[in-house]
Amino acid sequence: MKTAAKTVDTQAPVVETEIKPLYLEALTLVERLHRRLLDVIKDEFERRGRDDVNSVQALLLYNIGDKELTASELRTRGYYLGSNVSYNVKKLVEMGYLHHARSRIDRRSVRISLTDKGRQVHEIVNRLYEKHIRTVEPIGGISMDDFKRLNQALVRLERYWTDQIRYRL
Numbered sequence: 001m002k003t004a005a006k007t008v009d010t011q012a013p014v015v016e017t018e019i020k021p022l023y024l025e026a027l028t029l030v031e032r033l034h035r036r037l038l039d040v041i042k043d044e045f046e047r048r049g050r051d052d053v054n055s056v057q058a059l060l061l062y063n064i065g066d067k068e069l070t071a072s073e074l075r076t077r078g079y080y081l082g083s084n085v086s087y088n089v090k091k092l093v094e095m096g097y098l099h100h101a102r103s104r105i106d107r108r109s110v111r112i113s114l115t116d117k118g119r120q121v122h123e124i125v126n127r128l129y130e131k132h133i134r135t136v137e138p139i140g141g142i143s144m145d146d147f148k149r150l151n152q153a154l155v156r157l158e159r160y161w162t163d164q165i166r167y168r169l
Contacts, residue, residue, distance in 0.1 A: 062125035068113040
């Protein structure tokens with residue numbers, strides 16, 4: 001057992017120096033990609049002459065879709081970097097994009113769903129994604145296999161981070 005521990009310890013500095021720049025680059029790319037997605041959504045709305053919702057709000061409406069959710073369910077299903085989900089939900093209700101109603105089962109809980117106006121925003125984002133799906137391989141050079149490997153690595157990284165929190169590693 002001691003021998004195995006020594007082997008790991010003697011190899012650790014080499015592995016750390018090799019993986020550290022790759023790990024840090026991945027972290028930067030994940031954050032930057034999320035911001036770029038918001039920029040792409042914002043650009044699509046600007047092209048259509050729409051400034052009634054921002055990109056975070058449009059993404060929230062897209063992720064709600066046909067479902068009826070609570071704000072906390074929405075927060076856990078989508079990852080809204082640097083945004084206040086409760087604030088955006090409140091604004092979307094005020095602007096007529098979301099219905100909100102107290103849950104029949106738990107009166108403390110508020111359920112939200114899209115109005116017709118919210119469905120229009122959902123559809124704009126959906127059409128944008130469909131365009132990307134048609135063009136990402138021929139224009140972006142990213143194949144289905146690339147996405148499979150990328151998604152697998154991202155799921156593993158998410159599981160690793162979840163374990164860090166859950167098991168206090």
